[in-house]
Amino acid sequence: MITRFPNSSRFFLNYLLGLLTFSVSTGILYLLRDILDTPLIALLFLLPVGLNTAFWGLGPGILTALSAFLGFNYFFIQPYYTFTVHQTSDVVVLIVFFVVAIVISQLVGRAKAGLAVATAREREATKLYELTTALAGLQDDQSIAHIVAEQTLQTFQAERVELTARSTLKNISLSLPEATAASARKPELAAALQTVRGALGEIRVWRNQSLNQPADDRLLHTFASQGAMALERAWLTQTETRAKVLEESDRLKSALLSSVSHELRSPLATIKASITSLRSGDVQWKSSAREDLLAAVDDETDHLNRLVGNLLDMSRIESGALKPQRQWNLIGEIVGGVIARIRRAPEQHKLEVDVPEDLPLVPVDYVQMEQVFENLISNSLKYAPPNTTIHVSARKLNETTLMVKVNNQGPPVPQEHLDRIFDKFYRVTNADRVTGTGLGLSICKGIISAHGGNIWAENLPDGFAFNFTLPLTLDGTPPPRLPVDSETI
């Protein structure tokens, strides 16, 4: 890792080591001078040249080559201990040696420098790979910014990293490590978070000055552009999601408007027609026609009231304002109340309730649960054929969950509709055949979800069922057991 630390003492040490290697090999060869041929010595002298270049770098290598040239001439070419050369062949050997030594040191040195560059590149590539892997799949702009800053902090061995970015959606500003105070001095490295649409922000790095290398600046810019791309992607996705939500809510609003205006107008039409007819004096004071008209007005007024109630509930569910007031209640009491109210209408169906006496208290909003039962039962009444049975049952599924079933003997619902019947305005049958708002079941779903439960529908061998679960614990507390006094007065 010599190239990583090119400070001056190390630099001289390399040359010194180069000279030392040369001296040692000269000494050894000097001792063997009488038994070795001159060309062989020349060949052996190439060894320290190559080794020095490989170990200590190009500079020491060339120094060794020069020294070897001189040393070879001085110690091993006759006459010894002079730089003069007598024989022509020795001149050739000397020149060839010099050329070969220089070429070898050059080649080895270049290969070594190339290796160092390749290692640095590989490190950059690895770091970049790590960054992109960490960023892949992230949609949250805050975590993207955090990952970029964190990876920069590690890669650049920085004291402090600051990242700022802003968009039309929001501003991000963070610094790592979190505990450090803002630095007074200028950052050693900085790069803009550049995208096609301009700079989103900047990333600034404070670190020990001596660590800086030309490659670092490039690496930081690569980091910055990766970060900028990830941020831009996240923000584009957010904008797109928002646009989709708006579009969806627009679509629902127009569906609502068309459904509502139809649903609101039909009872109003009945009321208006009946009332004007009664006022006109055409209808006799005591007649069945008069009774019919009045009953129609009464029914339609109730229908309108239910409709308005449903619309309000739906808007409350959608705005998140429907917060259940959960208290310990008995399912049996809730179902009983609902059935008593429904039973005022003429009976075409049999209603059976199966709620065990020993069922624990359930933490629910009484009024909202009443509405769930009312909607599920009246939906069953609407679709199940007359003279069939509607069965309401509740069971403890386990220590923390209650399971409620509302079964009827109605026709099965095609599989593809089963999930969607809880959607707003979703109708399996033609809307004209059955009155309603298409909101009842979605209100049930909203209420059950707000209670932390699930609701689903299923086809049975002999009918159709709504099922839902409710948690039996309230903020982690299990149902209370009450002290019961048994002493009579």
Next chain:
Amino acid sequence: MTNAPHILVIDDEPQILRAMRTILTEKKFQVTIANRGEEGLALAAANPPDIVILDLGLPDMDGIEVCARLREWTQIPIIILSVRDSEREKVAALDKGADDYLTKPFGIEELLAHVRVALRHSAQIKGRKESVVKAGDLVIDLARYIIKRGSAEVKLTATEFKLLAYLASNTGRVLTHRSILTHVWGEAEADHIEYLRVYMRQLRKKLEVDPERPQYILTEPGIGYRFIADE
């Protein structure tokens, strides 16, 4: 002064006021109307009515405050009018002294039934309090601690009796969870709605013909309970 009961209606909607005045006058009541809270309070003080029908959504002041201000000097029955899904508001008004509530829109039969209960209650305040309450085949003798269903005596625990006694001495009136809990179990237990749920089930089992479909002890969803006795 005529003998016809005097009803003060405080509501800010002209159409409702018009309808109420027509219907109640038709039913031989003496009707005064006010469309502001302050006006209603002034009218009530100038000529005390037998019943106040009060809308909770008034433009100038909170209906709950009107209840509280009336209760400073009079116990005349107050029936509050309110819309669906405002249980919290209703409960607040009932706890502040209102006697009963009606949810808009309501039928006229319902209104008249509530007015009758309120008048009876008003008569009770003025004088005698009945110690024997009859409901269907139930006879509750509050003074002698005897409850009979037909000819058979019903055995109640001390808490059950206390609960029933409170309900039966306020027949026809809606009692909030808080007021029942405070009265029977004490102020400290006022939030333990589960006591009510369990004890009401026990009472119904002992008193109702069909405990699953009670006729005497009715649940007022999100608000409280009401005991229905013979008129």
